[in-house]
Amino acid sequence: MKNQGTITGLQIGSLIFVYVFSTTIAFLLAPMAKNAPFDGVYSIGLAAVAGTALTVLSLRYALRRPSAYIGIEGAKVVGKAGNAAILLLSAFFFLHLSAHILREFTDFFVPTYLKETPSVAVAVLVMSAAASMAQSGVPVAFRFAQGCFFLIGFLFFIKPLFFIPEMSTPMWHEFTRIHDWKALWSQTYSLIPWYGELVLLAYIVPLFDGRQKVRKAVWIGSMAGTYILVSEFLLMIVFLGPRLSGALMYPALELSGFLHLGDFVHNMDAIIVSIWFAGLFIKLSIVFAVGTLLVSQALGLSHYKPITFPLAAFVVALSVVLARYPAELARSFDRSWATFALFIECLVFVYPIVSRLRGGQRRTE
Amino acid sequence: MIMLTLGMGAVILYQIFLLRRGSACKRDRVVAFGVTGFAFVFAALAHYMPEWVNPNRAIDFVFGPVQSWIARK
Incomplete structure (x- = not known):
């Protein structure tokens, strides 16, 4: 069967570019500054290469059958029960991740900008929009990413230029050693698992335009996003210092408070947060859409649309119960999420491994 | 709880509309309503007994020891 996908290489690269840094820039840089202030740059670089390699490897098997969903064809390889187990675990991971992203956003946005608003109301609003995007189809999220990519990329690309006068400091020497x-x-x-989340692409290969160089687009998008992350991290450490960066909840937001456009705009953080939110929304929508797709494939539904909004309600409820307060969420995340994520992200390799073992068995028979 | 019930009511109505428009078979309808029912029960439990339905405890229990061994700080 011929591949009918419409997602182009530029759309894949744009989505990955935005995906890689949208949540990391807001929620991961502070813990990294606290634990590895000067070595964090190397951590980001190594994790980027390892996580992207994991994603590209996962795509290798899926791209051999570009017209078939790995979640549906996988039943022929690992059996119905095995396939359902892999899909349900992966779906739970992506829905849990959606809930986590939603919770982190409400923990940041509500106390900062909407003090009198209940968090659950904001969560319902944001999730309704994400569910509507998922309802419209996965390619819509890619098209939206392509549209936002230039604005988001341009903003975060030029942000360091505003701090050039403050960059002359002997602190640069500390970045040259571990x-x-x-x-x-x-x-x-x-x-590594933050980059490894991109294995979700392996589950939606039939939606890609068959003529595109998908793996090349993944590497380019990932490395471009990593550049933004590294430049923001360096800026944060050099301008705010390692101790203050580690002590602040949202150091990237504090940095934005120092940006101004002459007398016209005294504080650019509202503009930056609005544009950054578009990137977070893209990540939330695509993760949720893939989670919903995997649930529908696991349950044998002919289409995922009828279960989109019920699963959105589930994600909102899950985001509320994940933790009582932000510090508990961060602690739980720090203690076990990376290993859980890596375990789930590696499940997609069960298909090629079992396929190879069965192929070897048939040859010896 | 009232807001939850009203919200899920709206979700079910839209779900019925989608299933009719897509001419879904009986199995698909049963499964779709089953998912909605699960979401409603989960949300109700999240309201009354949030500690019971937090999956992070199970994730911490299974993967926490493995992670502390792999990434010893």
């Missing part, structure tokens, strides 16, 4: 190998390893290990 201070703590243990911290470097633990931060790299924690960050």
Whole structure:
């Protein structure tokens, strides 16, 4: 069957570019500054390469059958029960991730900008929009990413230019050596699954235009997003210092408070947050859409649309119960999420491994 | 709880509309309503007994020891 997909290489690269740094820039840089202030740059680089390699490897098998969903064809390889188990676990992971992103957003946005509004109301509004995007189809999220990519990329690309006068400091010498190998390893290990989340692309290969160089687009998008992350991290450490960066909840937002456009705009953080939210929304929508798709494939439904809004309600409820307060969420996340995520992200490799073992068995018979 | 019931009511109505428009078979309808029912029960439990339905405890229990061994700080 011929591939009928419409997602182009530029759309894949744009989505990955936005996906890689949208949540990391807001929620991961502070813990990284606290645990590995000068080695964090190397952690980000190593994790980017390892996580992207994991994603590209997962795509290798899926791209061999570009017209078939791995979640549906997988039943022929690992059996119905095995396939359903893999799909349900992966779906739970992506829905849990959606709930986590939603919770982190409400924990940041509500106390900062909407003090009198109940968090659950904001969660319902945001999730309704994400569910509507998922309802319109996965390619719509890619098209939206393509539209937002230039504005988001341009903004975060030029942001460091506003701080050039403050960049002359002897602190740059500290970035040229490794201070703590243990911290470097633990931060790299924690960050790899953030890039590894892109294995969701393996589950939606039939939606890609068959003529596109998907793996090349993945590498380019990922490395471009990593550049933004590294430049923001360097800016944060050099301008705010390692101790203050680690102590602040949202150091990237504090940095934005120092930006102004002459006398016209005194504080650009509202503009930056509005544009950044578009990136977070893209990530939330695509993760939720893939989670919903996997649930529908696991349950044998002919289409995922009828279960989109019920699952959105589930994600909102899940985001509320994940933790009582932000510190508990961060603690739980820090303690076990990376290993859980890596385990689930590696489940997609069960298909090619079992396929190869069965192929070898048939040859010996 | 009232808001939850009203919200899920709206979701079910839209779901019925989608299933009719897509001419879904009986099995698909049963499964779709089953998912909605699960979401409603989960949300109700999240309201009354949030500690019971937090999956992070199970994730911490299974993967926490493995992670502390792999990424020793």
